[in-house]
Structures are given as C-alpha cells and as structure tokens.
Amino acid sequence: MRVFVTGATGFIGSAVVDNLLAAGHQVLGLARTDAAAAQLAERGAAAHHGSLQDLGSLQAGADACDGVIHTAFIHDFGDYQANCEIDRHAIAAMAQALRGSARRLVVTSGTIVAGGKVALESQAAPQTGAVPRAASEAAAAQAVAEGADVVLVRLPPSVHDAGDHGFVPHLIRLARERGVSAYIGDGFNRWPAVHRRDAAALFRLALERGQRGARYHGAADSGVPFRDIASLIGRHLQVPVKALQDDAVHGHFGWFAHFAGVDNPCSSTWTRAQLGWQPTHPGLLTDLDQPHYFQD
Missing domain, CATH: 3.40.50.720 (NAD(P)-binding Rossmann-like Domain)
Structure with missing residues (x-):
C-alpha cells in the first residue's frame, strides 16, 4: 500500500x-x-x-x-x-x-x-x-x-522516547527553572x-x-500517577518534590496547569483485542529513568 x-x-x-x-x-x-x-x-x-x-x-x-x-x-x-x-x-x-x-x-x-x-x-x-x-x-x-x-x-x-519534546520535557524544564519538581494536590491524578x-x-x-x-x-x-512522574524528575535533577495548592499551581505551571492536573485514566483493552496491538517497548517511568531525558 x-x-x-x-x-x-x-x-x-x-x-x-x-x-x-x-x-x-x-x-x-x-x-x-x-x-x-x-x-x-x-x-x-x-x-x-x-x-x-x-x-x-x-x-x-x-x-x-x-x-x-x-x-x-x-x-x-x-x-x-x-x-x-x-x-x-x-x-x-x-x-x-x-x-x-x-x-x-x-x-x-x-x-x-x-x-x-x-x-x-x-x-x-x-x-x-x-x-x-x-x-x-x-x-x-x-x-x-x-x-x-x-x-x-x-x-x-x-508519547515518550529519546527525542521527546512534549509534555514530560516541559515538566523537566519547569523543575530546572523553578528548583522544584511539583505536582498538584495529592498527585494521584493519572496520565496514560x-x-x-x-x-x-x-x-x-x-x-x-x-x-x-x-x-x-x-x-x-493506562494511568501513571502524576506524583510518580514528578518524584522521578526530582530524583534525577536532585531538586525537592513538592505538592502545590491554589494560586501556587498557576505560579509554577502557568498555561500547563490544566494538563498537570488532568486525571485521564484510559483503557486500551478493546483496541488490543480488535487490532492485535501489543506494546513491547518500555513504559513511561522506565523510559523516563534513562539519561536521555535529562541531558541538557
């Protein structure tokens, strides 16, 4: 084709x-x-x-x-x-x-x-x-x-891998600039x-x-707790990991606050059954734990 x-x-x-x-x-x-x-x-x-x-x-x-x-x-x-x-x-x-x-x-x-x-x-x-x-x-x-x-x-x-220039690299940049890796509230909101x-x-x-x-x-x-993402970023950058509330959320995240706080658990069960899709590559936290995400 x-x-x-x-x-x-x-x-x-x-x-x-x-x-x-x-x-x-x-x-x-x-x-x-x-x-x-x-x-x-x-x-x-x-x-x-x-x-x-x-x-x-x-x-x-x-x-x-x-x-x-x-x-x-x-x-x-x-x-x-x-x-x-x-x-x-x-x-x-x-x-x-x-x-x-x-x-x-x-x-x-x-x-x-x-x-x-x-x-x-x-x-x-x-x-x-x-x-x-x-x-x-x-x-x-x-x-x-x-x-x-x-x-x-x-x-x-x-959507992650070496060369990513999306949401996770933006979180890493914010943590570097602010000197803290942050999440909102209890940080239990989930990102697929x-x-x-x-x-x-x-x-x-x-x-x-x-x-x-x-x-x-x-x-x-299907849904990685945002706090786990923030914690891993904090560990790699050796900066504090902090929960934010109210006005501090927009002060830290700016326009990204909506995405940082979104709770988006997601099923792909039907997709896998219908198309035979079987992911074989590392998950987000495993991939984020690699040096390529933290190279300046």
Whole structure:
C-alpha cells in the first residue's frame, strides 16, 4: 500500500514512517521544506511538498495514495484553538479526496475525553473547550457521515522516547527553572502513556485492520500517577518534590496547569483485542529513568 503521512518528519510521524516501511508499505511524506524532503529520502520515503494550511497540497497527497495517516499538528498552545481549527480543515480536505472509496484516513486525537473517568474507545469526545482535540474528532465524525472511511487514534498526554519534546520535557524544564519538581494536590491524578514506537505500530494497524468510524486508544500505560512522574524528575535533577495548592499551581505551571492536573485514566483493552496491538517497548517511568531525558 502507498501511504500518505502528514507530520512525517516529526517525533511521532517519523516512527510511523519507519514502521510502515518495515512492514513493506511505500510512504509519501508531507514535507514543508527541502530539508524535510531530504530527511524522508534518507529514510526511504518519497516527499510531497505542502503544509497543513495548504489544503490543495493535502488533497493531492491523499489522492495519490491508497491511505492516509495524519499525525501533523501545530503544537502552539499560545493559539491552540486556532490550530485546532486548522486541523479540522486539514482533515476535511483529505477526507474529501478519499470520499466514496475504500481508502482510509487515520486521524490523530487525544485520550482526554472522560473527565476523570476511565476513557473508553466507545466514548465520543464532548464538543467543548475542555477537550483539547474536540475539533479534530468532530471533523472525523463529519467525514464518516459524508461517506469517508475515517478512524481515530487517540494518543495519551505522554508519547515518550529519546527525542521527546512534549509534555514530560516541559515538566523537566519547569523543575530546572523553578528548583522544584511539583505536582498538584495529592498527585494521584493519572496520565496514560505510550512509547512512540508502540504508537507507530498502532497507527499502521488502524490503517490495515481498523473499522470505519472506530476510535482506538494508544495507551500502553493506562494511568501513571502524576506524583510518580514528578518524584522521578526530582530524583534525577536532585531538586525537592513538592505538592502545590491554589494560586501556587498557576505560579509554577502557568498555561500547563490544566494538563498537570488532568486525571485521564484510559483503557486500551478493546483496541488490543480488535487490532492485535501489543506494546513491547518500555513504559513511561522506565523510559523516563534513562539519561536521555535529562541531558541538557
């Protein structure tokens, strides 16, 4: 199968490219720059020049392939809602190119959908600002209603491995800057997590075996207590580990306070049974205990 991959040179997308190629698929990766195109060539993939905001390029890439895996997203939390809308339009454009065919679009979303209860694949995301990727999920549902073969892969707050530049590295930076590794309240709020190589395998399986309109959860760890993450960071940096309350929470975490306090236990039982997905890489705490997370 020839697969169009957005975000193909990113942290997650590059692992997806490697997994697809290892499984015998061909890859056409979205590339914004010549440097990105060169990276794809080095991995054995072809490049398609364009961007998330160039809807014509997205449609052309999707139309040239047998399926699409969409991992790209603009991770700028200063204008997060606008970036969610960019994603909504990107999904709609690619789905339109595939509509009426058996070619599948795999869309990325997040596991924060259940408000402290165990997140299940059967749950639709509430269409509220409290759900970070509500716009992406709405776009996927609309595309299915209009005749496209779309599935969702929901990823947890931590997708980890060497090269991670997401939420856990942000916590490490905050602990270095503030001189304390912090958690909120009792710190028992839970983060699911997945190694990026296991996430990559899930994207491929969703493309190959998924059911139209289904949601799949990439949670290898169903819920790691946030206090355990903070404690491990404190030990590595040799800084105190501290519980925060009230105004001190925003003073320490700033815009990240919502994510630091989210309780997001997540099940992937149905996903594993349906797709035969079996994570094999280290869990979050084991991976976080490695030196690569703490190298300046």
